Amino acid sequence: MTFTRRYSIHDVASYINWLYFFHAWGFPSRYGSIAKVHGCVACRQNWLQAFPIEERERAEHAMKLFDEAQQLLRQWDEAGYQTTFSVRLIKANSDGEDVVLPELGRRIPFLRQQNSEEGNACLCLADFIRPLSSGIPDTIGVFASTVPTTVPVDGLEDSLVADRLAEATAELGHLQTRREWWGYSPDEHLTVDELFAEKYQGKRPAVGYPSLPDQSICFQLSDLLNFPSMGITLTENGAMIPHASTCGFMFSHPATCHFSVGRVGEDQLQDYARRRGVSADSLRKFLRF
Numbered sequence: 001m002t003f004t005r006r007y008s009i010h011d012v013a014s015y016i017n018w019l020y021f022f023h024a025w026g027f028p029s030r031y032g033s034i035a036k037v038h039g040c041v042a043c044r045q046n047w048l049q050a051f052p053i054e055e056r057e058r059a060e061h062a063m064k065l066f067d068e069a070q071q072l073l074r075q076w077d078e079a080g081y082q083t084t085f086s087v088r089l090i091k092a093n094s095d096g097e098d099v100v101l102p103e104l105g106r107r108i109p110f111l112r113q114q115n116s117e118e119g120n121a122c123l124c125l126a127d128f129i130r131p132l133s134s135g136i137p138d139t140i141g142v143f144a145s146t147v148p149t150t151v152p153v154d155g156l157e158d159s160l161v162a163d164r165l166a167e168a169t170a171e172l173g174h175l176q177t178r179r180e181w182w183g184y185s186p187d188e189h190l191t192v193d194e195l196f197a198e199k200y201q202g203k204r205p206a207v208g209y210p211s212l213p214d215q216s217i218c219f220q221l222s223d224l225l226n227f228p229s230m231g232i233t234l235t236e237n238g239a240m241i242p243h244a245s246t247c248g249f250m251f252s253h254p255a256t257c258h259f260s261v262g263r264v265g266e267d268q269l270q271d272y273a274r275r276r277g278v279s280a281d282s283l284r285k286f287l288r289f
Contacts, residue, residue: 002225003181004086007169009077015168015175017196021069022062024160031062069161076151083165084230085145085173087250089182092140093132097124098275099140100132108140108220109275111213111261114268125211128253141177141250142224143204145169148231149242162244170246171195174204177250184252203256206248207238210260214272215239216286221247238286 018035022028037047044063051059093100098107112124130138147162147169178185178200185201194200205211207218215238221227222234225247233241240247264272264287266280273280 001181002086002088003177004084004230005173005176006082006084007172009073009081009083009165012083012165012168012172013073013077015171015192015195016164017167017171018066018164019196020167021160021164022065024163025062025065027058027062031059034059034063034066065157068157072158072161073165081148081151083145083147083169085143085169086225086230087141087143087173087177087181088225089139089141089177090224091137092129093134093138094126094129095132097126099126099129101140102137104224107275108217109272111264111268111272113259113261114265115262123211123257123259125205125249125251128251128256139182139252141182141204141252142221142247143170143173143177143250144221144225144227144230144232144245144247145173146230146232146240146242146246147244151244153244159243162242166244166246170204170206174250175200178202178252182250182252201254202250202252203258204248204250205258206246209248209258210262211258212248213261213264214283214286216283218247 016035019029019032022032034044034047037043048056048059048063090101091103093102095107097112098109100107110125113122116122129140130136145166147165151162153159153162175188175195179188180186188200190199207215207221218234218238218240222232227234227240227247231242232245235241269280269283269287273283276283
């Protein structure tokens, strides 16, 4: 089953994690707290005065950036622009380091850690899907979110706000998926801060995360979700256009966690290429070594 929704800028804006916006500008996380301050003059002045004198000029800059970003969001909302989210829920089982999609007659190979911390097991995303040997089907989600090219993005700040909107769209879409479409957490009631802290059940690793270092996975996700129907195209290197887009997988297992695959050795690359049905050389440019 595939679920696609278009969200207004207003609906998505409250799910923006502003810490990453300020991080992109080189601001420590404490400056991002302006996003939580009441908009009245007194509250904003109190926030500013809480910084040491030598940091106030920079805090004023952060406040100005935030105000400009808010104005931009209002303009986009008033113009009626919308973001798009799509998720496909597919019956699946794991078979070693592959996720098998029986109804589609295909596999999605994943990479396993070659080294773990403190002697823990080396993890692979396929570990969080019920094994094929169990005889019981499980489910995996594939998702994408995007801010369409119709949204006027002019300059770095506009681009960063659009990126945050794409991530916020994934946050809102994931919430709706857990509660309604997949429905494994129908009674979930978390604050926005708890959502940012990923207090919910399951995870949604995106392509480019340390557990998904292979950019070529975007091509598989495009086949499964029909990216062009969302207005998304891919470059020959697997980059998404519009740039303000993201894609990845959804797992419902409570133990699902983020981890880093780490360096991919030559023997692992050869095995991964074999499972993907392509040459190792064709994958090298897509992997972060």
